[in-house]
Amino acid sequence: MTVRIVDVREVTKPISSPIRNAYIDFTKMTSSLVAVITNVERQGRPVVGYGFNSNGRYGQGGLIRERFRARLLEADPASLLDATKDNIDPDKAWAAMMSNEKPGGHGERSVAVGTLDMAIWDAVAKIADKPLFRLLAERHDRKADPRVFVYAAGGYYYPGKDLSALRREMRGYLERGYNVVKMKIGGAPVDEDRQRIEAVLAEIGPNNQLAVDANGRFDLETAIAYAKMLRDYPLFWYEEAGDPLDYHLQATLADYYPGPMATGENLFSHQDARNLIRYGGMRPDRDWLQFDCALSYGLCEYLRTLDVLKTYGWSPSRCIPHGGHQMSLNIAAGLGLGGNESYPDLFQPYGGFPDGVKVIDGHITMPDLPGIGFEGKSDLYAEMRALSA
Numbered sequence: 001m002t003v004r005i006v007d008v009r010e011v012t013k014p015i016s017s018p019i020r021n022a023y024i025d026f027t028k029m030t031s032s033l034v035a036v037i038t039n040v041e042r043q044g045r046p047v048v049g050y051g052f053n054s055n056g057r058y059g060q061g062g063l064i065r066e067r068f069r070a071r072l073l074e075a076d077p078a079s080l081l082d083a084t085k086d087n088i089d090p091d092k093a094w095a096a097m098m099s100n101e102k103p104g105g106h107g108e109r110s111v112a113v114g115t116l117d118m119a120i121w122d123a124v125a126k127i128a129d130k131p132l133f134r135l136l137a138e139r140h141d142r143k144a145d146p147r148v149f150v151y152a153a154g155g156y157y158y159p160g161k162d163l164s165a166l167r168r169e170m171r172g173y174l175e176r177g178y179n180v181v182k183m184k185i186g187g188a189p190v191d192e193d194r195q196r197i198e199a200v201l202a203e204i205g206p207n208n209q210l211a212v213d214a215n216g217r218f219d220l221e222t223a224i225a226y227a228k229m230l231r232d233y234p235l236f237w238y239e240e241a242g243d244p245l246d247y248h249l250q251a252t253l254a255d256y257y258p259g260p261m262a263t264g265e266n267l268f269s270h271q272d273a274r275n276l277i278r279y280g281g282m283r284p285d286r287d288w289l290q291f292d293c294a295l296s297y298g299l300c301e302y303l304r305t306l307d308v309l310k311t312y313g314w315s316p317s318r319c320i321p322h323g324g325h326q327m328s329l330n331i332a333a334g335l336g337l338g339g340n341e342s343y344p345d346l347f348q349p350y351g352g353f354p355d356g357v358k359v360i361d362g363h364i365t366m367p368d369l370p371g372i373g374f375e376g377k378s379d380l381y382a383e384m385r386a387l388s389a
């Protein structure tokens with residue numbers, strides 16, 4: 001029996017909430033949930049891989065149905081197998097999806113492919129009967145480290161949210177075991193943002209840290225004005241000051257901001273990542289890279305991005321992906337990334353950890369569940385099962 005993909009399903013789900021960053025609000029945000037159903041059985045049931053597209057881009061049902069699903073299902077199943085012939089080769093599935101796609105101008109097809117790639121890797125690790133992070137570590141000759149740094153992202157603008165609500169939110173993250181928290185900036189005048197930052201720093205005290213995220217809102221002049229304000233504080237990082245493709249802005253900002261900076265969540269290919277490294281003035285001794293595989297052609301492409309980083313002398317430990325999903329937790333534990341984002345109160349049930357996993361001293365420990373581990377998160381798995389039933 002040749003291992004094969006027998007169906008690919010997609011449903012677009014709301015992940016909306018009344019929050020706002022400096023660039024968008026999330027009142028209409030959606031995400032694609034996909035199921036890749038195989039003919040392999042484990043414990044008497046077909047192996048199904050699941051994926052979803054993180055947050056910040058919308059559901060990709062049109063692209064998935066019109067192009068990528070068809071290419072996976074129309075490919076000769078034997079052409080998608082790895083050397084053992086017992087499992088699917090994610091790189092071959094990736095190449096099949098990307099046939100007849102021209103290079104460059106990545107648009108949102110990277111999101112559609114990233115979502116399916118997540119589901120394919122989930123299926124591949126389940127067929128191998130291993131947690132994805134262990135499979136990745138084995139394939140890359142590394143020792144898996146199931147203990148992963150996570151930070152709590154939030155601090156959004158929200159109608160009627162005052163400083164005491166912001167402080168309560170951040171206190172709540174510390175009480176749940178986080179020691180780094182993140183808040184939005186750039187959605188209010190700089191003096192108001194300074195007050196918000198000071199309020200949060202007073203709340204979290206000197207033993208915890210704060211990162212700030214401008215979501216690409218600033219032109220160079222504003223980014224510099226903020227840098228001069230922010231450098232008064234011991235921040236964990238200053239994130240996405242300017243447009244994600246404005247490498248000149250990012251490089252110039254380093255002259256004004258000696259502390260750590262972070263960016264990359266809106267770069268969707270290894271070529272874009274390479275341009276950031278070549279031209280964005282990012283400093284491998286202190287800055288952070290946030291490429292999110294779910295938005296950027298998946299893990300097959302992320303592995304190419306990690307190769308680019310290596311070529312330029314960057315360690316994978318400088319990567320802390322955007323998106324707060326279990327896929328990036330697996331990559332972190334398997335391939336030695338610096339950690340992962342987490343949104344304790346947002347984008348549920350998609351983000352987060354398997355049930356019972358606790359944050360302790362800003363770290364979680366990955367349980368040994370086959371695949372990405374979605375089956376361990378009951379609210380998420382209920383949505384997934386409904387799609388594959």
Ligand SMILES: O=C([O-])CC(=O)C(=O)O
Nearest residue numbers: 021056153213215322323
């Ligand atoms: O507000 C968003 O779009 C999410 C974001 O930037 C982040 O988590 O870093």
Ligand SMILES: [Mg+2]
Nearest residue numbers: 213239240265
């Ligand atoms: Mg961000």
